[in-house]
Amino acid sequence: MRRSLLSSPIEIAIAIAAGVSCLLVMSVASIPTASKCIDGEREVLLKFKQTIHGKLSSWDSHNDCCDWKGVGCDNFTGHVVKIDLSGMYLSTKVRHTSIPFIELSYLKYLDLSSNYNLLENQTISSLMENNNNSNSNSNSNSMVSLQHLSLSQIGIIGSIPENFGNRLPALTHLDLSMNGLEGSIPEIFGNNMPALAHLYLWGNSLEGAIPHSLFNVSALYLAWNKFTDLNSLCDIRAAAALRILDISFNQLSGTLPDCWSNLPSLAFLNLANNHNLSGSLPTSIGLLASLEGLHLDHNNFTGTLPSSMENCSSLVVLHLGHNKLLGPIPDWVGENLTPLTVLVLGSNHFNASVPTSLCRLRSLQLLDLSVNHISGTLPDCLANLTGMTVHEPHPNATISYGGVSQGDAIDIVWKGRVIQLQTTLGLIKSIDLSSNMLSGEIPTEITSLDGLVSLNLSRNNLRGPIPPRIDNLSNLETLDLSHNHLSGSIPRSLSLIHRMSFLNVSNNNLSGKIPDGTQLHSFDASTYTGNLGLCGDPLPNSCRREPTHPNIEEADKFFCHDFYASMGVGYAVGFLGVIVNMLFIGSYRFAYFKLLDDFANWAYVVAAIHKAKFVRILGG
Template structure:
């Protein structure tokens, strides 16, 4: 018997196999390949239908005109022409897995990231035994990980993060020994880390970030010798940190934050993890001191150990960490309040990549020195709040030009805010509250146009809210409570901040009314103005603040009725109007506030019936103490019953008779009143000119009643200015499309009636672009029968020049708040054009006699209009006429500081007198100082002050806003160019305000000089 060796046997069998294969027709093999390809195609089409929810427009390339290997996202193996890779990303189909996916048995990679998948991962995935990469991140998948996946023994990468998967992490993951990445972050996994994961010796990345896992960290993780990335943050892990984890010598990124881990962690970190780049263990319960050996981690970039219980000094040897960009040790117990606690800052100056630095909420003492300016110019976040740091804010802070967030709250810092802070153009968050800062809030805050969260509370700031704050149009939260800031709350400063959500100005010394422009704050949620000295009524425009949840006006001097529109602010949860002077009844509309949890109306002068319903039914939610004349309400309030009128007790028939009698006698009474009224009006009309002013100048007639309604009863909330002879109110009349200004004469003031006639005569006969346009006059009687006179003008939405210069009243200011030199030149030109018309181009020479900033009004395009002609004089003949054609000034009452010297000495009224006042106005625009400023006296006047400064000292006396370079169109106006133009501007003002009339500059020459300045700025 022939015995063959194994090698001979194998050769013979191979020959037989080859002969067998050669005997099979080639067409059969081709058919088998075609059948396999057809299976993949059918599987893909079924998958498409499920993934895209049957959307016919999705995956347009998946059609019969192309081979499926050319379809979008499909890759095939070259040898078998079978699907080996599916990559479909960043779509919004919202579909599900299809069981047909399991038929694509040659698949090695599935990448379905961010396609809004929902449903569960199907068990058919377990048939893909060749699968190496499974990436399903950023979807809405739910349920458990299917156990069938255990068959995918070739898997190297599993990324399921950012889904809604639940259950425990499968222990059978430990059998997938080829895994290099396992990403399960941001799901709903529970339970402990399976110890079997310690078998994955090839694993390089492991993430359980943001799940609901708990228990201690398994020591088995210490066996993952190749691990470079480990994230356990955002779970409920507890217990001590296992020593075995220190064996992970290759680790580069280590996240432990947001757990309940304890123990002494830091001491071994530098030795155990020499390649460490990122280390974050914040929000745990770790203890221990800060090891100086941290400086040996030369690759360290991210170091965050905030919110633990570390203590002792912070190592001053951090300068070797050249790659460090985040260093956060906040909310620990570092420091001892000693002078050397901040020494570590000097070493950080060598960390030139540093972007985020936080050492807030510790016990660090010492003086903040200018070394802070030596930190990296890349720094964007600096947080040192809640320590014991003293000293001033150093000027060097201005070097940190990329700073976006600065937190210095709750320290012992003092002094004024340095102007260098205005260089931090990227600053969005500024927290300085709870220190001892004093002085004014600096004007340079307006340079910080990116600010959105500012807290200056609980300091010693004083002065006014800077008007420049209006530049900060991105503001969402502004808090300055607990200071001594005074003056009116600027009208348009906060009105520009239409994204404002929270405004806290309580416990200051603000005066005046609530700015009407608060009505622009559509997103305002919290407005707290309590404990100030505010007056007036709640403005109607506040009804536009429909997002208000908290409105606190307690402890002021507001008066009038509680407006019914508050009942339309349906988001209100807290309304506190206590300790004011509100009167009348409680508006029933407040019962509509279904979300209201607190209503405090205590200590006012309210009377009448307390409403029933809504918040008024909750005795614990309302406070009405200190209002003696209230009645009714729910029984628990223990208020007296409201009086019942007899009419309510009568029979219906009796009521009907009373109504009939009322109508009859009422008609007779009305007839009598009408007859008497006509008689009285005719009698009163004899005292007036035979032709009314309204008809004489062909204006629309308006009555007292219409003006009363237009101004909300001449409400203080509508008051925009006061003068010697009257008050000006904003209003709305049906005859005019735009708002109007109503000047109501104080007829009890001597000369007021004459002023009324003068102003109507003067403005009624002159028209010019730069004069205030009179719309109509009203000479009538008020509801009490008293004489009433008013003039109606165009309303100037940007207020007056005095507000723009001094920010002393609530009038609006320009929509471009920079108020640079070009804007002032334009305003000066506008006033000059008006004077040229009055003096030279009108039918009669008109001398205004009261040129001053408060009489220069600005329209919505910041064009200046000269107004208030109550002192004007009409002179017959040309402006250059002799004294015989001039008016005596014996009764002139101009304004101190602007009054020309000759008027005070009894001289005649002349155009040259207006030129003097105009010159003083120019110098006030130049310096920002009033002619009556306290620095002037004992021989020094505004005129001499400016004259002495020309030319070398001009930059020392001018308003600081004029020295800021600005853009005009595409041209950058340089400081040198500004200085030259300031000198020219000053020369004009000085030349116009010379002591003797004959020496003063002519208005036409003024116009030429100002136009020359304007051209120089433009070119």
Template sequence: MTGHVVKLDLHYPYPYDGRRPDKSEVSPSLHLGHLNYLDLSMNNFSGAPIPDFIGSLAKLEYLILSNAGFGGTIPHQLGNLSNLLYLDLASNLHYSSDVDNLGWLPSIRFLQHLDMSNVNLSKASNWIHVINMLPSLSVLRLFRATLPSLPSTLPHVNLQQNNLSGPLPNQIGALQSLGYLDLGLNLLDGSIPASLGKLSALYYLNLAANSLAGALTEAHFANLTSLSSLDLSYNLLTVNCKLLTTIDLGNNKLSGRIPEWIGGSLLSLRVLRPRSNMLDGNIPWQLSLLSSLQVLDLADNKLSGTLPLSFGNFIAMIMIQNGGKLALFENMASYYIENIQINTKGSELMFTSVFSLVTSLDLSDNNIFGEIPEELTNFHGLHSLNLSGNHLTERIPINIGAMGQLEPLDLSMNNLSSIIPTSIAYLNFLEHLNLPYNNLSRRIPSGNQLQILNDPSIYISNQYLCGLPLPEKYPGDEPAECPIEKKTG
């Protein structure tokens, strides 16, 4: 009655569940000259335009009209709201607003937060210059805003999932303080400019799902020392790093899938280590094309699917180099030396390694399921194998004893069943064996190297496993007996 209301919150209070609230209306007779906060979000104005008279609420500081079902052209009168700090005009999928010009926006000189997601800005050719005139702006959201093309020079702004087309301007290298750049899901083409390598403060870069082409070289990324997240997926890029031997991206926040192109492009690669990231999806079979690969460490990610049968084709893991380990020290100068950290024998070790001395496969702590391919037993030259912490089923490969160079073998915390193959006793170099927390059964093999590995913790939490070094004796060995195995089916 007095008109001295300062805050009016009429947002639809329930979570959006696919249903729309009843049709809403705003009366132009509303006279609230003292209002500084107005929230009409999540209502249903059924495509009606935003009322012009809102532009007369001169003291307004917060205007929230998001997902309210407004349609039509956003009125220029909003430019009269010179005290506005927060403006949210995001449209929803049912009704969409548009603008014919954004010339009114710089009048809101104190604006700090602007959201025009799903608003059609295709006619606002001056959008990037106008937004750059807002000195206090700290949050800008233009998600699916149908933006016109980027101009030839790029001011200090970020955008994502619009219809941006054309090449990335070379001037992008001038944004020396830029830390977060997301231009994914656009129509960008051409090559990635070399000037991108000047963004030494950049920690997040997403150029995924564009039409970028050309070759990626090591020089582009040599100075991006702060980069922790890089997504270049779903483009047309090639890799011009044919002499690259080591990729160590361990302990970052990399997400998405392992690129298939690695297998066909980096043919000299000997070490691939994206350990402890957030990679997901299947392990691409194309990695088996890396015939020189000696260290593959994909551990501690979110990888799923089954192990590709083609993994048995890693030539460098199949071959026993120069007839044995001792012979490799005779001509040290002929081998490439590199620092690499490898999880082996239950701990992390840093090798200042001669590559020909180290072969390691670590896929532990993922979501890999299915059986261990028999093809892996072709790895006669493999020194370290860790498949623990997955969902592997079926039996341990019968011919595992053919992997004669194995020193640590860790298959713990899976769902492996059936017997432990007797051939495991023929792994003469085996120093560390870990098989607990599976469904293994019957008698533990004996003989050869297994006589030294007599720690019961190697075999614990396998309910139907018995025999030395476990306290449960095999039937016929006095005095105890194995538990009776439950029949299935």
């Protein structure tokens, strides 16, 4: 009988293992390694290089285009999927040239931003026409894979054509900011790109109404344009998914529409610096429960804060400065808006006192109530603002909203001038209560906020001394206490704040000498002017010459030292004379006790003389 080829289990197992190994080897061999650039796509890139000036020396026809600077390829297919030439100072050699990248049908990412003269004075329409007239085999949907398109700051002008998005069905990110675009946005613009999530059109000259189709994106940046109408917000039929809306620095006017319930997912709203927006704040803003950042500053809003805003309990940044809002600051600001990190209500008409409820804002890092009509005393509970201590740093310098990274910006008075904080906003801890009608003393509790970088209490009616433990504010860089009624001397502890580079205590009732040998002398004389009783460097008026006598304790030591030294010397001399005379002259023995009496009288006289000297020293 013929023996089976695989007669035992061991042989069968070995055969199976060998077969599996063979299949694995064949499978691995069939997987392509990093493929080289496809010839046709290399030619498209080289055609682009021929039309521009710039740093593209690596774009050599003899090299694999997947290794060229700014070019990325798919590791398996070799197709060009990414081109990033941003900030390379590219410019065109030929006017009205096209961008041939539209022929790269697998391209997913294209960034040509910050090449200021790349497409100077060309319109979007002309680019599309040139591309359509090219000799390529492209069709109207040749960029169906493109997801990210950034053409910011490349010099394009003209209007946005209605068919712009027809060839970009997969686009999620579009940046046309900082160009010369003008005219209105086509009503169907947003509908042409159903996947669009982030749209940047800021820094152009676009005008007219804002199409309601744009509210379907997640982040919409329209700042620095000429838009005049926001009423299309009320035309939204379905709840939009918009998270970020920035229409600041435009020409919006009139009252705000009262239909903010159409944007229930809104996390950041910026309508600042429109100047002609007026009227009361609409109550529907209180329906934005997801709102984390609200900027309505630099407008003409009037009236009181609507009570519905207490429902905006997710707010992190609230900036209502530079309006005409009035009334007391509501208690619900501190009671309900507890996540607040930035609260700016400055340059309005708020009155009454600083509500103690604000002390509940333990995350607060920037408080600005300046230029209002706030009166009363500073609350002692300011020490509860633990977000302004060194133990509570903000995790990030910038602040994000709703999971979307968003660089926020706030104007503050810094070292006597207005600056804008943006990249460092989350790192600044500041209190500005200047230009109000606050009275009473500066509470010592404020010195527990040792993370403060800026403190401005100027132009109020504060009285009393500068807190003696002011040096607890060791991180302070700018301190302004000017134009108050503070009295007493400048505490030497103020000189222990080594980071302080701006100080202003002018126009108070301070007196005495500016502490010697400290950094306080390095400030300009204007820091101290307007304090009639203040003297010493750097002020021109020197202090009245004072005697250099020591203090009471030092004078007492001086008196005792002289007295006992004189008494010791006198006693030694007298005692030596007595001993010698007693040894050699017998009659002197009888005068011994008389000598002791004379010595006692002498010691008393010496003591009286030194006591009189001591009194004269103290009397100056």
